[in-house]
Amino acid sequence: xxxxxxxxxxxxxxxxxxxxxxxxxxxxxxxxxxxxxxxxxxxxxxxxxxxxxxxxxxxxxxxxxxxxxxxxxxxxxxxxxxxxxxxxxxxxxxxxxxxxxxxxxxxxxxxxxxxxxxxxxxxxxxxxxxxxxxxxxxxxxxxxxxxxxxxxxxxxxxxxxxxxxxxxxxxxxxxxxxxxxxxxxx
Amino acid sequence: xxxxxxxxxxxxxxxxxxxxxxxxxxxxxxxxxxxxxxxxxxxxxxxxxxxxxxxxxxxxxxxxxxxxxxxxxxxxxxxxxxxxxxxxxxxxxxxxxxxxxxxxxxxxxxxxxxxxxxxxxxxxxxxxxxxxxxxxxxxxxxxxxxxxxxxxxxxxxxxxxxxxxxxxxxxxxxxx
Numbered sequence: 077x078x079x080x081x082x083x084x085x086x087x088x089x090x091x092x093x094x095x096x097x098x099x100x101x102x103x104x105x106x107x108x109x110x111x112x113x114x115x116x117x118x119x120x121x122x123x124x125x126x127x128x129x130x131x132x133x134x135x136x137x138x139x140x141x142x143x144x145x146x147x148x149x150x151x152x153x154x155x156x157x158x159x160x161x162x163x164x165x166x167x168x169x170x171x172x173x174x175x176x177x178x179x180x181x182x183x184x185x186x187x188x189x190x191x192x193x194x195x196x197x198x199x200x201x202x203x204x205x206x207x208x209x210x211x212x213x214x215x216x217x218x219x220x221x222x223x224x225x226x227x228x229x230x231x232x233x234x235x236x237x238x239x240x241x242x243x244x245x246x247x248x249x250x251x252x253x254x255x256x257x258x259x260x261x262x
Numbered sequence: 263x264x265x266x267x268x269x270x271x272x273x274x275x276x277x278x279x280x281x282x283x284x285x286x287x288x289x290x291x292x293x294x295x296x297x298x299x300x301x302x303x304x305x306x307x308x309x310x311x312x313x314x315x316x317x318x319x320x321x322x323x324x325x326x327x328x329x330x331x332x333x334x335x336x337x338x339x340x341x342x343x344x345x346x347x348x349x350x351x352x353x354x355x356x357x358x359x360x361x362x363x364x365x366x367x368x369x370x371x372x373x374x375x376x377x378x379x380x381x382x383x384x385x386x387x388x389x390x391x392x393x394x395x396x397x398x399x400x401x402x403x404x405x406x407x408x409x410x411x412x413x414x415x416x417x418x419x420x421x422x423x424x425x426x427x428x429x430x431x432x433x434x435x436x437x438x
Binding site for chain 2: 108111112116119137196197252253255260
């Protein structure tokens, strides 16, 4: 009998979820398997821990209610990332609408709060990189984070973000150019 | 210095130049998709954020509680929504019954207080008028002598009693 979360394949987990008696158990295994990966994916976009915590919870609530309809055309891993990305982008959008701010100002606000964030433990260069990232358009930032930090394959990213591999490669390249320019100038 | 002719042409060709630059960068990106610049290479690639102690250990527990709480709320809301028309109808019915009781009771008490007394006094009056004087005399002649025949009670005492005591007319009528 498999006991470690990592020993279960995604297919086994979704299969377990569909069995009436093991639904909650399987969901807990999925949460334990993906919570950290999804947390860091969201955190890099939202910066703030508390916003990330809320968004991660909403992501898993969507997973809980939607897993029955998950058709397995894509892998569980890409499906989870897609939900998390959409939730994070919606959160940024709602923040902008709530405070009647242009998106650039939301990013400026996030950049300002980084310095005083008790949960930021990076050095000067890392702070500069985060500030540079906050100047990028949202989707370019998502692509850069997924490629640079998480080293996700372009093919998987294409599935998660519903974009072509070519567009993603170009997007990453543009992001790198802009970041290099920002770091040189600041 | 660019010539005057070039200066005039530049605004027209600017979008095309930008498009060519963008295309070139895209092609370059396609060729070297993972290449990062010299500045980025100097930066520590680790994620520079941390989480509160025990965050991931407790996350699953907090999430499960939230899911249970959220699944309870819609059920309660659905139940309340289902009951809402019935609750409103029940409240309206209770209000109607209570106001009916109040108005009817009020009117009835008014009736009993005013109408009842006036009707009773009218009836008593009619009854008194309907009594023939001869009957009174007959009763007096047949019953009074016995009652008045008490040797301890004489006529004077009786008159004194009637004059000095607060004898109610109703009592007299009842005792007849």
